[in-house]
Amino acid sequence: MTATLTDAPLTIDFAGPYALTIDGKLVETNKSFDVLNPATNQVLAQAPEGTAEHMEAAIAAAKAAFPGWSALPWAERGAYVTAYADALEANKDELITLLTLEQGKPRHSMATGEVEAAIYWVREVAKRELPVEVIEDTDDHIVEVHHTPLGVVGAITPWNFPVLLGLWKIAPCLLTGNTMVMKPSPYTPLCTLRFGEIAQRVFPAGVLNIVSGGNDLGAQMTEHPDIAKISFTGSTATGKKVMASGASNLKRITLELGGNDAAIVLADADWEPLIPTLFWAAFGNSGQWCIASKRLYVHRSIHAAFVAAFVEYGRQQTVGDGMDPATDLGPIQNRMQYDKLKDLFADVKANGYTVPLGGTIDESLAGNFVPVTIVDNPPETSRIVKEEPFGPILPIIAFDDVEEVIAKANDTPFGLAGSVWGRDRDAAIAVAKRLETGTVWVNEIHIHGIDIPFGGHKQSGLGVENGAEGLAEFTNTKTYMFRK
Known part of the structure; x- marks a missing residue:
């Protein structure tokens, strides 16, 4: 042969x-x-x-x-x-x-x-x-x-x-x-x-x-x-x-x-240049990504300013047909997943969570289009925090101290990946070492390689x-x- x-x-x-x-x-x-x-x-x-x-x-x-x-x-x-x-x-x-x-x-x-x-x-x-x-x-x-x-x-x-x-x-x-x-x-x-x-x-x-x-x-x-x-x-x-x-x-x-990956932005992070990186870490492929950042934890001292900048960046992105060069995010791939997202969006609305961007799916459109949606500081027990949405919707959650955010990040049956962001590299690595996931990135995300093993912990x-x-x-x- x-x-x-x-x-x-x-x-x-x-x-x-x-x-x-x-x-x-x-x-x-x-x-x-x-x-x-x-x-x-x-x-x-x-x-x-x-x-x-x-x-x-x-x-x-x-x-x-x-x-x-x-x-x-x-x-x-x-x-x-x-x-x-x-x-x-x-x-x-x-x-x-x-x-x-x-x-x-x-x-x-x-x-x-x-x-x-x-x-x-x-x-x-x-x-x-x-x-x-x-x-x-x-x-x-x-x-x-x-x-x-x-x-x-x-x-x-x-x-x-x-x-x-x-x-x-x-x-x-x-x-x-x-x-x-x-x-x-x-x-x-x-x-x-x-x-x-x-x-x-x-x-x-x-x-x-x-x-x-x-x-x-x-x-x-x-x-x-x-x-x-x-x-x-x-x-x-x-x-x-x-x-x-x-x-x-x-x-x-x-x-x-599946995964419910947490991204943790520490108090000392130089966060403004990170907005595009963190946005696409969550919304790439319209959120249909097992390693998408599905929970974004931001220290309370910078949370309000971070959310405002994140919302402004998200507002600039276009959802549309993937064959259109002007499109930034395509449709949800299938109607089954689209219907799951409709149910999750309805839950967010029914509970009165703060939604500074998106939140309403236009069902009159022929395609499975779901808007970029940000949920500001929903409770830790909410479905949008606990479940893997697999779509373009992201909770941004305030935290007060490192012990608290590590406990919240690990409070999930999933353990695929996560990321930690901060100026003090050693402090960020110390947090990363305590995350119960198969992959953790520090001050970078979604880096893969032929020689880099990739797999999940827990479920x-x-x-x-x-x-x-x-x-x-x-x-x-x-x-x-x-x-x-």
């Missing part, structure tokens, strides 16, 4: 047709389902509705491809993954447009950034390796620790970052010698289906299979005896179901789940992605001992 690439990009017709990828072939289905453009709620395309039989065929193809793929030298698999990055790059512009059309995020900013970052990720992951670790090497004995592939990996991806989070799974999974069956969210299946179409020009048949359809396919994957691992990104509630279902045959599981997840630890999650640890 050798990694090859046809240089010419695919011609993407955004309306389709789209097909499943099973065993290196495009597979049509008898049924399809509508994929809506969230800016208009008009049908963008028809996606193939895979059946249980399609899923069985995909798993069987991945299982059959595993022996040959896993037997390749690590460097040769890396060459294939690099060739895949090249193929994705050749189709970058079309993928960016397709991402905006199906997900809603602005093409000129977040959609472009997501696709470019994802391709970069694939290319860089291909350069990584898990070396053999020699534990003991004496005159008469050797102990080595190897990392061996698991087998078939089932990947289930979400609708908020379908390109980036999909490729986060594909690249390390295949590099470490596994094969994959991926099921995208039925809200955003189109880019992922194109991943499969592009992959057929690079990988051997069966190495990467894509099956779109309903939630029943996800349950089939998590229960299937021939799938060795599930890599899932989504809600905590669904993650619990995945974990319970996978227990039937002790599947390896990586779960990247925000299990295991990690990225870094050597993330690669290792796609392997078994195997110890060899040799008598000389």
Whole structure:
């Protein structure tokens, strides 16, 4: 097997047709389902509705491809993954447009950034390796620790970052010698289906299979005896179901789940230059971000001035169709999430909380548009503080001392990420070390890297992605001992 690439990009017709990828072939289905453009709620395309039989065929193809793929030298698999990055790059512009059309995020900013970052990720992951670790090497004995592939990996991806989070799974999974069956969210299946179409020009048949359809396919994957691992990104509630279902045959599981991340602005912070950074940390992707700052704690001595400046900056941002270059924030991706936000907005209004910006959803608009909304100092027991809104609404809460804000930040079942901001770096780091989260940033936010592990504590997840630890999650640890 050798990694090859046809240089010419695919011609993407955004309306389709789209097909499943099973065993290196495009597979049509008898049924399809509508994929809506969230800016208009008009049908963008028809996606193939895979059946249980399609899923069985995909798993069987991945299982059959595993022996040959896993037997390749690590460097040769890396060459294939690099060739895949090249193929994705050749189709970058079309993928960016397709991402905006199906997900809603602005093409000129977040959609472009997501696709470019994802391709970069694939290319860089291909350069990584898990070396053999020699534990003991004496005159008469050797102990080595190897990392061996698991087998078939089932990947289930979400609708908020379908390109980036999909490729986060594909690249390390295949590099470490596994094969994959991926099921995208039925809200955003189109880019992922194109991943499969592009992959057929690079990988051997069966190495990467894509099956779109309903939630029943996800349950089939998590229960299937021939799938060795599930890599899932989504809600905590669904993650619990995945974990319970996978227990039937002790599947390896990586779960990247919800969060209610706290950003803490200390009394000594030089806060005025931070307003744009903190705004986009909360409202990027219209707040549809597991690591968005969802609770912003500001010391009472600067709280009023901070809120006024934050509101003024937010007032300047435009919510609209992601294909419009004037748009800063796109629509909510799907009607289910839009309705959840409507309920949360109604709760804010019913309780009479102070809302200095936004607060009213215009339901006469065709798209799922929700205004930038700021809630000033709601009680700690309020839903807007306790729940993960997953939309463009943010509570800004005053606090009086460090012990108080640490306790409030940690008073949540979630533990994904957080940030601390202050001039006294040592004091800010001391606060950061007490936050019960998988990632904490100090005087910066949303910094990721190929070699930086990312994962949640508490109910925000299990295991990690990225870094050597993330690669290792796609392997078994195997110890060899040799008598000389």
